[in-house]
Amino acid sequence: MNTKYYDLINQTYYFPQEEFTLNKDNLQFHNIDLMKLVEQYGTPLKFTYLPQISNNIRRAKNWFRIAMEKNKYEGKYHYCYCTKSSHFEYVMNEAFKNNIHVETSSAYDINIVEKLLESGKINKKTYVICNGFKRDEYISNIARLINNGHNQTIPIIDNYEELDLLQEEINGKFKIGIRIAAEEEPKFEFYTSRLGIGYRNIVPFYRKQIHENKNVELKMLHFFINTGIRDTAYYWNELLKCLKVYISLKKECPSLDSLNIGGGFPIKNSLHFEYDYQYMIDEIINQIKIACDEADVEVPNIFTEFGSFTVGESGGAIYEVLYQKQQNDREKWNMIDSSFITTLPDTWAINKRFIMLAVNRWNDTYERVLLGGLTCDSDDYYNSEQNMNAIYLPKYSKEKPLYIGFFNTGAYQETIGGYGGIHHCLIPQPKHILIDRDENGILATEVFSEQQKAEEVLNILGYNKKQD
The missing domain is CATH 2.40.37.10 (Lyase, Ornithine Decarboxylase; Chain A, domain 1)
Incomplete structure (x- = not known):
């Protein structure tokens, strides 16, 4: 037996x-x-x-490279590490050996970014994507980073007041992104994410507060799915809705050139685990290219924010x-x-x-x-x-x-x-x-x-x- x-x-x-x-x-x-x-x-x-941190970063970069070559995709790919998954220095030191970028969630994250800049782990070419609901100290820290010359800092606007709060403290012109308030899966207790601005309100928000604002340059649309990147009807439906918003916004805003498909990859949680990462990336890149080609707009640069997948x-x-x-x-x-x-x-x-x-x-x-x-x-x-x-x-x-x-x-x-x-x-x-x-x-x-x-x-x- x-x-x-x-x-x-x-x-x-x-x-x-x-x-x-x-x-x-x-x-x-x-x-x-x-x-x-x-x-x-x-x-x-x-x-x-x-070593597994660097290994997973290299794997993801290679999957995106293959997918972009296969689909003749002309945009660039930028891998961001989502710091909230683990803020420890040993994680950052390993991750930033791989020429990646950083996504922040709160005020003290900016202090970590400044430490990384001081130590040379990142530099002024490193994108700092600032997510989350922003008030007081977080706004001040983002402003300090930009005012000190880090021009690749992109605060992602989460609500209608944040833009005014940032402008009060930032000197001169700066870049921003806008987060889409995606609809949640039917099993959730609420319909729409508490984070971001609704699909229908993004273009009107741009027209009202950004279009004629000479101090603000809209660069990124941020799309985040709480359940992560998975091969489900829900995910593909939300991605297509996001692409419609991106295309509408791009036609009115030439400076918009990046799409952040936040929401991470799953990681192995069982010896039975199966997930075709390459297929998912191929299909995402393909869907984005098809939608943009049909609308006759340039494809966006792609940003991802992988936290759990990284560490x-x-x-x-x-x-x-x-x-x-x-x-x-x-x-x-x-x-x-x-x-x-x-x-x-x-x-x-x-x-x-x-x-x-x-x-x-x-x-x-x-x-x-x-x-x-x-x-x-x-x-x-x-x-x-x-x-x-x-x-x-x-x-x-x-x-x-x-x-x-x-x-x-x-x-x-x-x-x-x-x-x-x-x-x-x-x-x-x-x-x-x-x-x-x-x-x-x-x-x-x-x-x-x-x-x-x-x-x-x-x-x-x-x-x-x-x-x-």
């Missing part, structure tokens, strides 16, 4: 895969021996595999199963040495699923289990995989420690989880390491942050303040 954990994975998925292989009965991720990381750094452990597949987390609780005749709870709410908050907040695999003991028999975190919250659990309503792991044994890994967790989890701050039930932030390779492919690791200590938590809570 095929009763080993390896047999289960091999029968359920195509295995091994590009990033997942085995060394005897231990899992390897991008040829990294994960058990060696456990032996060296312990658990719970967060890690970031930096998501670089991250992972490893936990030890500390204990097993048999709560009834069917449910076995494997208790991990951390908290899902603390370290993988999307699993708790939006029921997101990541790739989860045993790190060791692949040649042992398996059992069905539930995974529980350390907090006293009943919601601190993980109970199923993306493609099956269950979790199977090698059988628990006190004598044989079991380690499990969650993969492609690099986007949003640190910031949503409140990195370095106070966490539910005061479960500490785990140790975080960075993994890189040199020009010869030799692996190198370093500790980015140690596991949070009690003293750090008490400082935040105010217990260690000096008494007067």
